[in-house]
Amino acid sequence: MGSEARARVPTSGRTLGHHEHMPVKPRSLVLDMFGAYLRYLGPDIRLTQVTNLLSEFDVTPATVGVTMSRLKKEGWFTSRREGRETVYALTQTMVDVLDEGRARIFAPPARVWSGEWTMVIYQMSEAERVERNQLRKTLAWHGFGPLTTSTWLAPGDRSTEADSFVDEAVSEQVDILRCTSRGADHDRDLAQRCWDLETLAADYREFVLAHRPLARKASRLSGTGALVARTELISTFRHFPFRDPRLPLEIRPTPWPGDEAHASFRQTYDELGPAARAHVSELVGQDVPAADESDHAA
DSSP: OOTTSOEEOOOTTOOBTBTTTOEEOHHHHHHHHHHHTGGGGOSOEEHHHHHHHHGGGTOOHHHHHHHHHHHHHTTSEEEEEETTEEEEEEOHHHHHHHHHHHHHHTSOSSOOOOSOEEEEEEOOOGGGHHHHHHHHHHHHHTTOEEEETTEEEEESOOHHHHHHHSOGGGGGGEEEEEEOOSSHHHHHHHHHHHSOHHHHHHHHHHHHHHHHHHHHHGGGOOHHHHHHHHHHHHHHHTTGGGTOOOOOGGGSOSSOHHHHHHHHHHHHHHHHHHHHHHHHHHHHTSOOOOOHHHHTOO
16 A cells, blocks of 8 residues: 555444544555554654554554655654654644644634734735645634635634734735624624525534444444544544634524534534544554543634
8 A cells, every 4th residue: 555545544343433434545544643642652652552553453564664654744743763763743833733723623613703813915916826826725724714806804812813923025915904893684694695505404414313323322432443443533623713713602603503503513523533543552562641622622
């Protein structure tokens, strides 16, 4: 299997709802394992530990080695040799990325409404399309939605946050404003125009329906079954926070299925946690502590 091949989550005895044949890239699995487990063991992780863990997902040692090497080149890891063993450590930049990602995934499903919006307006020429595309990706990552091609909105006062992520190289072509609308109906209209809330709601309902069987039996799973199910669960759910602006209750559609999806995800993920961590601990030869973001955060 080459490093770009997709690992398939084993399904024998591991029913995961309708996602049980979901293809998973080895790269994504590596980052999932570090994000949920390995990073909490300390700064240094041996390649054999990663290999043992990913073998549960039918990823070969050769594929793990190539994937780790590529992630190192991309700046995710540093590495060193200890005898015949390669030892990896997450870079601080990537620790920060994982922290931010987990905070988004486990954040409450609605923001507090202040009655105002943060607006980002940019003017960039076609010659600056690389910078323009990067800015759009950054805006989307931070929960802004496009009102027009060059005007993006986010609920609440996010101006300090926007200032922090706008690159100095393009800052003179970007305006960050705080504004209000003509009222609640206008706010709801703006939200509908900036985000595809209808499709998002449908996807939330599908998530809840697909994972209902897992939710019913989560507390009874153990070993590989718990680990695989928990990994599939967060791999599926983690895309929602980067599509969902967490609109305040006052301006989002009602009823909103994101609330049920978030509650179902949190409960199921937490119920699977002890058994999954115990199994990872066996595979890597170290006790894996619980992650505060997932198991104890409000």
